[in-house]
Amino acid sequence: MLSSILDKIKWDKFGWKLQLTILIIIFCFILHLFRLDKPTTKEYFKNRNTLKDNQESSNLHNNNNVNKDNKNQQSQKPNLPFTIQYLTPEDSYALFKDNQYLDKMNPSNLKARGFESKATCVKNYTNSFQTITDENKQNVNDLVSLMLKKLQYSPVKYLLTEILSKSKIAKCASWLEGNMPHTHQNIIVMPPFWFDSLTDEDKLTNAGSTLIHELVHVEQRFKPQKYQDLYKKWNYHKADYIDNMEEILALHRHNPDEDNYQWIWENNGSYYWTGAVFKDRYPTNLHNINYLSYPVVLLDKSSANSPNLFKLKSLSTPTHLHNFTQYRNYFGVGANHYNPNEIVAQYMENAYQSDISSGVNIDDIGDSNPGYIAFKKEFNLD
Numbered sequence: 338m339l340s341s342i343l344d345k346i347k348w349d350k351f352g353w354k355l356q357l358t359i360l361i362i363i364f365c366f367i368l369h370l371f372r373l374d375k376p377t378t379k380e381y382f383k384n385r386n387t388l389k390d391n392q393e394s395s396n397l398h399n400n401n402n403v404n405k406d407n408k409n410q411q412s413q414k415p416n417l418p419f420t421i422q423y424l425t426p427e428d429s430y431a432l433f434k435d436n437q438y439l440d441k442m443n444p445s446n447l448k449a450r451g452f453e454s455k456a457t458c459v460k461n462y463t464n465s466f467q468t469i470t471d472e473n474k475q476n477v478n479d480l481v482s483l484m485l486k487k488l489q490y491s492p493v494k495y496l497l498t499e500i501l502s503k504s505k506i507a508k509c510a511s512w513l514e515g516n517m518p519h520t521h522q523n524i525i526v527m528p529p530f531w532f533d534s535l536t537d538e539d540k541l542t543n544a545g546s547t548l549i550h551e552l553v554h555v556e557q558r559f560k561p562q563k564y565q566d567l568y569k570k571w572n573y574h575k576a577d578y579i580d581n582m583e584e585i586l587a588l589h590r591h592n593p594d595e596d597n598y599q600w601i602w603e604n605n606g607s608y609y610w611t612g613a614v615f616k617d618r619y620p621t622n623l624h625n626i627n628y629l630s631y632p633v634v635l636l637d638k639s640s641a642n643s644p645n646l647f648k649l650k651s652l653s654t655p656t657h658l659h660n661f662t663q664y665r666n667y668f669g670v671g672a673n674h675y676n677p678n679e680i681v682a683q684y685m686e687n688a689y690q691s692d693i694s695s696g697v698n699i700d701d702i703g704d705s706n707p708g709y710i711a712f713k714k715e716f717n718l719d
């Protein structure tokens with residue numbers, strides 16, 4: 338067909354330029370037909386289908402992610418009237434790089450935490466937070482949701498709606514603070530075992546109770562006056578100075594939930610310092626302590642209405658708090674009872690447990706203890 342077309346052209350009439358142009362066009366046409374890199378039709382459709390499959394797969398994957406994200410978002414807030422905030426591993430740097438609590442750490446407290454120097458302590462603390470997984474968050478949400486339901490008519494509920502809603506939860510390495518839950522500012526630092534216990538059958542009693550305890554410590558910073566009013570009713574005084582007390586205070590275990598290590602309990606005109614004291618000058622761990630009381634005397638008798646200057650009695654011997662009958666009868670707390678910040682947190686755990694009807698009573702706390710009665714009255718928990 339091509340040769341007949343060429344024969345029909347009157348070559349002489351158009352000259353050599355036209356012939357050259359036509360030959361170039363024909364050459365280009367042939368070249369296009371036999372291009373080496375052009376995929377065959379079969380290959381083209383195969384490639385296009387593969388591309389389509391990939392795109393669909395990708396879309397499906399994205400949709401799955403979106404669905405997963407939606408599911409996560411939905412599951413993050415099942416019926417919660419607020420969003421729980423969480424900290425990341427990076428946040429431990431911001432919290433501890435220039436931290437007053439660490440700045441005040443003395444040699445015994447560093448040793449009990451396994452550190453030889455403050456610099457090593459700070460370095461480790463700034464890397465002490467762990468990642469809180471989506472599953473962890475889901476479990477926290479489930480617990481809080483359950484607690485809100487159980488506390489529907491309980492006055493203890495405000496700790497979740499008013500305090501947890503303004504707090505942040507962090508997950509720490511198990512070595513931090515001897516694996517004990519604790520707080521800094523409005524940050525609740527929970528060890529891994531707490532997150533693991535969120536799926537336990539008795540999570541409402543155990544994990545829930547611990548959360549309530551830590552929320553009390555956060556509220557102590559939000560509303561200090563509320564707590565000071567209660568401590569006054571308990572006859573607990575904050576001393577500005579206790580003479581002759583340096584050695585004992587150097588062995589006092591530091592606790593981020595305390596803002597004061599000089600608490601004095603007054604009973605029938607006598608005064609007692611109470612605290613958690615290391616058994617050794619170089620303790621091997623944070624649990625290596627005794628809960629003790631030391632008798633002290635008021636330095637300025639005219640300040641009896643607002644006592645704040647004391648002196649450790651010479652040759653004073655300590656009494657273990659569990660053997661201090663008057664103290665035991667007044668407060669009824671059997672452990673972690675060495676300062677008012679901890680006693681009130683233990684009391685709130687007790688109030689929580691009786692309101693969720695777990696049938697569990699913390700220690701021996703009950704309505705026969707004047708301290709507990711004053712607490713319930715002051716906090717309107719009756």
Ligand SMILES: [Zn+2]
Nearest residue numbers: 550594679682
């Ligand atoms: Zn505590």
